Amino acid sequence: MAFIDIILNSTAQNLDRPFIYKVPDQMDIEVGDLALVPLGGKRKLKGFVVAWHDELPEEIPSHKLEKIKPVIRVISKKIFDEKGLALVEFMRREYLSGYLDGLRLLIPKGELKGMGHKYRTVLIPGEPIDPDHGFYKRWQPIVDFVASSLESGGVIKAEAVRAGFSLSSINTMLGHGFLQTSEQVDLRYSKADFKEDAARILNEEQELAFKTIAQGEPGTYLLHGITGSGKTEVFLHLVSQMLKQGHDSVILVPEIALTPQMIERIKARFGNEITVYHSRLNDGERYDEWMRVRQGKVKIAIGARSALFLPFADLKLVVVDEEHEFSYKSESNPKYVTRDTAAFMMNLREGKLVLASATPSMEAYDRALRGEYHLVTLTRRAGAGGMPEVVTVDMRKELRLGNRSILSARLASEMEKSLARRRQIILFLNRRGISGFVSCRSCGFVYKCENCSVSLTKHSGDRLVCHHCGHSEYQQKTCPACGSPYIREFGIGTEKVEAEIRKRFPKARVLRMDRDTTGRKEAYEEIYRTFRAEEADILIGTQMVAKGLDFHGVDLVGILAADLSMNMPDFRAYEKTFQLITQVSGRAGRADEGGLVVLQTYQPDMYPVTMAAKADYIGFFEQEMKVRKALAYPPRGKMLSMVLSGREEEVLIANIQEVAKGIKEIISGDQGISLMGPSPCLLSRIKGWYRQMLILKGDLTDEIAIKVKELAYDAVRGKDIRVSIDTNPVNMV
Numbered sequence: 001m002a003f004i005d006i007i008l009n010s011t012a013q014n015l016d017r018p019f020i021y022k023v024p025d026q027m028d029i030e031v032g033d034l035a036l037v038p039l040g041g042k043r044k045l046k047g048f049v050v051a052w053h054d055e056l057p058e059e060i061p062s063h064k065l066e067k068i069k070p071v072i073r074v075i076s077k078k079i080f081d082e083k084g085l086a087l088v089e090f091m092r093r094e095y096l097s098g099y100l101d102g103l104r105l106l107i108p109k110g111e112l113k114g115m116g117h118k119y120r121t122v123l124i125p126g127e128p129i130d131p132d133h134g135f136y137k138r139w140q141p142i143v144d145f146v147a148s149s150l151e152s153g154g155v156i157k158a159e160a161v162r163a164g165f166s167l168s169s170i171n172t173m174l175g176h177g178f179l180q181t182s183e184q185v186d187l188r189y190s191k192a193d194f195k196e197d198a199a200r201i202l203n204e205e206q207e208l209a210f211k212t213i214a215q216g217e218p219g220t221y222l223l224h225g226i227t228g229s230g231k232t233e234v235f236l237h238l239v240s241q242m243l244k245q246g247h248d249s250v251i252l253v254p255e256i257a258l259t260p261q262m263i264e265r266i267k268a269r270f271g272n273e274i275t276v277y278h279s280r281l282n283d284g285e286r287y288d289e290w291m292r293v294r295q296g297k298v299k300i301a302i303g304a305r306s307a308l309f310l311p312f313a314d315l316k317l318v319v320v321d322e323e324h325e326f327s328y329k330s331e332s333n334p335k336y337v338t339r340d341t342a343a344f345m346m347n348l349r350e351g352k353l354v355l356a357s358a359t360p361s362m363e364a365y366d367r368a369l370r371g372e373y374h375l376v377t378l379t380r381r382a383g384a385g386g387m388p389e390v391v392t393v394d395m396r397k398e399l400r401l402g403n404r405s406i407l408s409a410r411l412a413s414e415m416e417k418s419l420a421r422r423r424q425i426i427l428f429l430n431r432r433g434i435s436g437f438v439s440c441r442s443c444g445f446v447y448k449c450e451n452c453s454v455s456l457t458k459h460s461g462d463r464l465v466c467h468h469c470g471h472s473e474y475q476q477k478t479c480p481a482c483g484s485p486y487i488r489e490f491g492i493g494t495e496k497v498e499a500e501i502r503k504r505f506p507k508a509r510v511l512r513m514d515r516d517t518t519g520r521k522e523a524y525e526e527i528y529r530t531f532r533a534e535e536a537d538i539l540i541g542t543q544m545v546a547k548g549l550d551f552h553g554v555d556l557v558g559i560l561a562a563d564l565s566m567n568m569p570d571f572r573a574y575e576k577t578f579q580l581i582t583q584v585s586g587r588a589g590r591a592d593e594g595g596l597v598v599l600q601t602y603q604p605d606m607y608p609v610t611m612a613a614k615a616d617y618i619g620f621f622e623q624e625m626k627v628r629k630a631l632a633y634p635p636r637g638k639m640l641s642m643v644l645s646g647r648e649e650e651v652l653i654a655n656i657q658e659v660a661k662g663i664k665e666i667i668s669g670d671q672g673i674s675l676m677g678p679s680p681c682l683l684s685r686i687k688g689w690y691r692q693m694l695i696l697k698g699d700l701t702d703e704i705a706i707k708v709k710e711l712a713y714d715a716v717r718g719k720d721i722r723v724s725i726d727t728n729p730v731n732m733v
């Protein structure tokens with residue numbers, strides 16, 4: 001008798017392990033299927049078949065045989081394969097995720113909900129009509145219309161009627177067989193509309209990069225090229241080559257860079273053979289795209305990180321564009337690192353992983369230097385225009401000279417000049433709203449969110465908003481704590497910048513791009529197209545404006561406060577700052593003449609600023625690496641952060657202290673690992689939940705990480721406390 005192991009489709013933590021079931025005689029079931037199985041008394045659950053046993057496994061005593069229940073039925077065949085299972089194991093090992101978390105990456109919700117395709121019944125031509133037939137003149141135009149519409153997906157009856165044909169004629173023709181019907185899958189997404197775009201001829205440097213990767217061995221390639229050096233063009237050539245050889249490719253881009261521009265460029269190049277897969281698709285659309293891939297109808301996917309898990313049969317190339325972006329780290333279970341997961345997959349499939357960036361992550365560059373990745377470099381801009389010149393302005397001096405405005409004298413005068421030349425300007429500030437926080441000058445009271453520990457940000461109309469949970473309230477005329485009228489705003493946000501710029505340059509056409517102005521789906525596109533069409537002069541924005549946009553009219557970029565990201569309490573703060581400055585600067589000078597970047601800061605001597613100003617990536621990397629080594633932060637050493645949250649602070653603290661004690665025992669005697677905390681998280685309260693954190697860093701092995709995880713889950717079992725564990729986190733709040 002045969003048996004199978006099943007992972008139940010249930011989020012209950014204690015059910016997240018394989019359960020054994022009998023295979024009834026003659027049931028067509030195998031690893032990769034979704035099946036219905038009994039659990040306990042009368043419950044029936046869906047489950048994934050993850051292992052096959054020809055006979056009862058040795059570790060199960062034979063008297064237990066009676067208790068093993070048979071599978072009820074198979075729901076879907078082959079919804080994942082062996083490689084998918086290997087990936088689930090990888091997630092469990094590397095990111096301490098559960099089985100189900102891993103499986104759910106591979107299979108869209110629609111499949112689990114039993115969703116099907118939407119079908120439409122389209123008309124098709126039937127028997128030819130004899131020209132002598134009495135109704136030939138009336139009917140033949142209907143046949144012609146139906147035939148001509150087939151190429152674009154066909155028409156249903158109602159559409160033919162809307163086009164002016166008579167319903168009764170159509171019905172009669174169907175009756176006589178002059179028209180017939182056909183069931184066609186109605187794809188909820190992916191309607192074809194694109195312009196064609198020819199591949200560009202690669203320049204010498206690009207050609208060399210292309211050849212190195214195309215002719216190289218399987219493995220990971222870090223494509224490090226300055227902004228605008230033509231990295232995209234290089235990897236599009238690689239995708240073309242894969243297509244010619246019949247292999248599948250996936251191009252990952254950060255969600256925020258999944259711009260119409262990027263999609264247009266790729267659709268224009270590859271046409272219908274692609275799928276666009278991102279978080280804005282609904283369950284139905286996702287299901288359809290997943291099916292198209294599974295049925296082998298597409299060979300190329302472009303999308304956010306989840307596109308990596310589409311069921312391609314012959315995936316040989318994965319491109320991770322803007323590899324350094326933090327959005328490539330999943331913040332929900334499994335908390336995977338896209339780069340490492342893609343490398344694992346390409347290793348399994350003997351394919352190639354290409355990581356592209358102007359500012360590679362510390363991890364990626366470190367591995368390239370150590371020979372784990374092949375390093376491929378582009379040093380020159382591919383299109384017209386050179387690298388922009390960067391001028392650093394010390395804002396402390398501005399203040400001493402009596403300039404209290406957000407614009408330094410230099411930036412203001414460069415803006416005048418740029419406007420006079422009728423060129424475009426981008427102003428970057430990494431904070432939205434009007435101000436940083438609002439506080440009382442008499443007693444020090446700060447407006448904070450009632451649910452979270454964060455200070456509220458001022459928006460227009462005296463509204464104060466929590467950028468974490470969305471809670472909002474109105475600012476009072478006097479201090480809620482002491483009644484003093486001296487309530488004041490500190491710091492600035494993009495909304496305030498916009499107001500000041502409009503006042504100062506009343507004739508300029510100003511746009512703002514941040515999360516508040518791009519709430520509607522189309523809003524982002526509108527702003528983008530308006531600015532690209534040079535129908536606006538100044539674009540103010542948060543990091544949204546830093547990502548991959550290629551504007552030809554921009555010759556001036558102003559970075560209003562480089563310090564904002566530098567002062568975050570996060571060991572990656574300098575890395576983020578360097579990346580942001582470099583990426584935003586890269587928006588300048590894509591026009592014919594080189595551009596100018598004015599970088600305002602209160603800390604002009606800090607190396608993220610000085611190195612970014614010199615566009616010296618390697619200089620930055622070396623400095624930063626010294627710090628990382630000295631403190632045993634990644635990429636040297638592994639890090640694990642554990643956040644416990646609970647509604648009652650004292651109970652929470654007592655529990656996390658208990659966990660910390662247990663961890664100390666696990667790592668005792670191990671010199672290479674250190675434990676920090678417990679301490680309150682930077683966001684010490686979110687939506688009413690208190691949060692405390694522990695950090696482990698150093699020579700953490702997988703075994704120790706798993707022990708630590710089990711210890712934590714055991715400690716809180718049955719209590720109203722949540723555990724969240726993250727290995728090599730990118731977000732330390």
Ligand code: ADP
Pocket residue numbers: 200201202203206225226227228229230231232233234382383384550
């Ligand atoms: P990156 O991805 O490195 O930022 P892109 O591939 O977007 O660079 O290229 C930057 C600009 O240079 C784009 O406008 C692109 O059309 C142009 N470009 C890239 N490669 C070539 C080439 N070989 N010949 C002409 N123009 C090119």
Ligand code: ZN
Pocket residue numbers: 440441442443444445479480481482483484
């Ligand atoms: Zn007060």
Ligand code: ZN
Pocket residue numbers: 449450451452466467468469470471687
């Ligand atoms: Zn809040």
